[in-house]
Amino acid sequence: MDLCTMDLRITRQRGFLLFIFTCSSLLHGSRGEIPSKPTGGVTILPPIKPDNGPQAFPDAEKENMPVFTMNYSRIQIPFEITLWVLLASFAKIGFHVYKKITVWVPESCLLITIGLIVGGIMHSVHEEPPAVLRSNVFFLYMLPPIVLDSAYFMPTRPFFENIGTVLWFAVVGTLWNSIGIGMSLYAICQIEAFGVQDINLQENLLFATIISAVDPVAVLSVFEDVSVNEQLYIVVFGECLFNDAVTVVLYNMFNFVAEMPVVEPVDVFLGVARFFVVGFGGMGFGILFGFTAAFTTRFTSRVREIEPLFIFMYSYLAYLVAELFSISSIMAIVTCALTMKYYVEENVSQRSCTTIRHVVKMLGSIAETLIFFFLGVVTITTDHEWNWGYILFTLLFAFVWRGLGVLVLTQIINPFRTIPFNFKDQFGLAYGGLRGAISFALVFTLPDSIGRKQLFVTATIAVILFTVFLQGISIRPLIEFINVRRTNRNLDTINVEIHCRIMDHTIAGIEDLCGQWSHFYWKDKFMKFNNQILRKILIRDNRAESSIVALYKKLELQNAMEILDDVSGDISAAPSKGKENAKPKRKFLAPDLKNMHDILSKNMYKIRQRTVAYTTKHALPNESQSKEILIRRHASIRRSLRPGSFQSSVVPKSHKYFSLPAGKSLDSKFPPGMTSYADDEETMSEAAYPSRRSRLVQPARSSSSRAMMPLRRLDTLTEVHSVDVVDEKVGDRRRAARGTSRTNSSSSRDPRIPAPQRHHSSADNGRGSADNFRNGHHEEEEEEPQPLSPAPSWTAEPREDAAQNPLLRRPQWKPKK
């Protein structure tokens, strides 16, 4: 705690220093309109006048060679941008140092607050806000990263399962809001008392469009914490994404219309037509560039360094080209990201994949941070036109129409949904309609020809502040309230805790099993098309998809090894428990019990959530849990194929480890308790055991059958060597498990096998076992009954190899008893 506050203080101090520096530099950047007025805090101005015009080099004729020069105007723009970004980033560090704030107050609130403070200080020194938020800057540089971020991390499957609802809410909902709010405000404008009769219908509609862009970042993080159902989550997420697209389209349309002196009925129809052209045109460009990007990454295996670049360049290109034809560029970049993601992530290397994700997250996060930050600054520094009537009614209508819209639209869409939205969901949907960055940026980039731009800016900022602060802060307690979460956890028995979690997992599993996509026909069609044509064209290494491996192709063996190593570490502790048949009843004290509850609640796997992990705005997805489960389950899958078989076969099977030749150094690396597994306490660690087996047995098996084949041919001359090679390989894997780089160790220890081939072997391994159960149980039956047989079962493994390689039949491979 102490440390925390100290850290915070340090960060603040640093932030403050930086802030002063920023202010001073910005002061200089103000084109000299305001003579620098040194006030209290800002006296550390450098005594150089920067406003001598663009002067790249010192004047050599008049002065001697200057020892020290400063040329601020030359670096002004990038310098200021860097400082702003840094300042915003420091603010973010600050929030996360003190976690409790971000739990209760959304991050956007905090950013705005910081912005307000900065704005206040800037205002007090008569500083102009930075000119970063020009229309072009926003649309060309700030918006694309934000949208790319959302689109790239969109959980594809849940999204497509709910695409109808998402589009329904995004398109129709936004139209509903824009037109509803616009019309109502127009009606308000007719009231003379407010003095806003000069705002015509088009301008009202334009303004309404701006404030109907929903930005649910804050809500999503709340949803995640209180674990609302995923349908709601994905709908809110998708809505925000496509809602941006629709809003920008409408914005451009109304912007155009607002400048027209007279609007004829034809224009309305043209507008509608244009709406569709713009939308579908954007989608078309997106798909085009998405496939091109995927196709390009087929060939980038030799240029890993620039691989991630293609993703960004193609996305941006899609955006720019769409902008060129003035069709929906957001639509283009969204569809581009959605299209290419699946193929690209399979084509590029693991590292590039990580890089892409990181950079996408980073750019998106920083762009959004900046916008919120500027929102705070601008709120203070611009001149406002405050009109009570207009602004209050805007707030009211924004709230009412959103609520009405959700109610009505849900009633219409519910009959078509597999899982209808209930009332709680609707409340979440309606109340989650926070306005955010997009609205602000849109209103700020309004052309000056709009007469009441000031009023619009003020009203929009009011709406944003109102929704972000009031709704954003209150939504968590409200949702928790209507969810009525169980809080008295410790009153439950451990039984209840465990069994309930089991039930939750079961239900999640059954739900997944039933699926909720009711259009299986189209999905199957697409999958077929995808497998037969698209994958062949777009994916470099087009292997047949195996069942589970397909999900996490990118799951690298190295990662797996690390996790498995932990498991075996646990196992090594297990034998110490030994066998206590007549276990005395232990007394469990209250602290013990509490401790157990703690352990359980912290360590039990969470119920899978397909959407949440990917869509947190401020964090990269964390796949470790599913990875871990996947690896553990994958390893045990062969066993699970035989129903009810484990209890009969488990004891003998424990002997199926490779027993190493006596005296080998590797022997010592095995957990000391390993031999003790021969006794019947084996079941203790049953769940963990197969993973170890997979590491030791399966890789070796696959290597003996596939990847190592050429190797063996090389070594047939020296029998002993060949055994050593296999040994070495096992050793290698163990070393890799200990965290050394796998490729390094394999290349240094085993120069005959190039690393890629090794990688392939691991992939093969996965496929191999997948193949095993694809071939039905015949193969299983051939392979598995052996441990059941009374004969010493460890011979099973060598025997299998022996079929292919007589060298392995050497007595050395007979295990010690």
Place this chain on the structure above:
Amino acid sequence: LAKSCPGQETVTLYLRGVALRGRRPRPAPPSTSPPPASTSHPIKQEDNLTETRLVSHSQITRLYSRFTSLDKGENGTLSREDFQRIPELAINPLGDRIINAFFPEGEDQVNFRGFMRILAHFRPIEDNEKKSVAVSEPLNSRTNKLLFAFRLYDLDRDDKISREELLQVLRMMVGVNISDDQLGSIADRTIQEADTNGDNSISFNEFIKVLEKVDVEQKMSIRFLH
């Protein structure tokens, strides 16, 4: 599912109710005409399945189309591998157990009827059902729901959750960071808590008793299986 299980009567009754109606015809290969396949068969089955108040007609249609889409072998039955292919199930820590629940002992294929019979456990209990005293206990009764959960532990079908069985499940459920010592004492504690007759295992009756305060009806029901 037959041996000494409390829901045995229901199951056999149920099976008779459906099994008498003849075999379900092989579905047409989806590549040629999936939509007729997915509409015609469920209608034929409708009277069977709704008779036992399994699910509504539209749900059968939907689940049938799910069934055919899972059925990669296109032979009208699902194998374990078909289940394994569901990606979300792959990352479910209990995935194997859940899949196993679909397969009667010794079989490795499940047809649509068997599929539906398992899913019927998860149908929410409706209000009017609670009052009416059915001749046989429906599959989605509280007891049967609990039995399903119980069976997830009880692999050897001796109607007891032994310490080892509990440990296996616990090991699947927790991350790799817990030592076996901790897990072992948790298992001990769990059994001790539930065990009333002192046989160091949890019988089904003890299981029911332990969970009597839990809203199993709600917890073990799927929202869309109306």
